[in-house]
Amino acid sequence: MYDFNVLEMMLFTLWIYLPGFLVNTFAMMWGKWLPKTGYGPWPIDGGRIHKDGNRILGDGKTWNGLIGGSLTSGLLCWSMTMIPENWIFISPTEAATGWAANAFIVGSFLGFTSLVGDSTGSFFKRRK
Template sequence: MLLTYLLLGLLYYLPAFIANGSGPLVKNGRPIDLGKIFVDGRRVLGDGKTFEGLLISLTYGTTVGVAISFFLGYKWIVVSFMESLGAMLGDMVGAFIKRRLNIPRGGRAPLLDQIDFVLGSTALGVVSGLSISLTQFLFVIAVAIVAHVLTNRAAFRLRIKSVPW
């Protein structure tokens, strides 16, 4: 019973996980920050956050939501789009924070790297109708931390990412 409850929470976040994982598939693109420098003399986000990556992320995450909507209702199309958008905005906030801390693109920021997208997807998901318990949320955070490590190592070995974190 508890396992089913936790896995349902994970299913709720599947669009966000897919959106977060699909952005790195875009190798080159136009940076969302348009190359702008912030007041601290560093890039706002950096070259890793592109319009093309955002579009791919929103498309993949929302497509997963369309599939989920056949089982959980059509509201999941909207929820999945909002979760995907929230995941990408959370990821951009993470990149912004990393630039302010002088952490280069691809540099490590433990926990921030793993949960920024979950926090963003939760914020916009809840606004659009996602109902998630604290237990499910914490389970998703734990899965995100483990999945981040494993998928990034795999992406590094497949030469999708230049660093294994």
């Protein structure tokens, strides 16, 4: 195990949370830039109105962002496992099982759940 000092522990925490921090940025990029190429946007709520008269989620929550953000978060996790162990202060692959696809699957799942949580917050934000 590592003998961490406080700075290394803070950097380690940021390293581990990096995909979670960036998933909303990835979703925004996919949700805003992909429609400029002619694909979408496709709102998750399909434009439906809740019984209180407001949109369920709004135009900012799209399938483009949900899928693209989740997959990009998975790619970021996968790329984090590919960094050579002496390149940064930790070895991202030390606790891995040896199968890099695990990192992609876990990263995509964590990105997806983060965006579902963001959409849930958007739902409650719109309620009176």
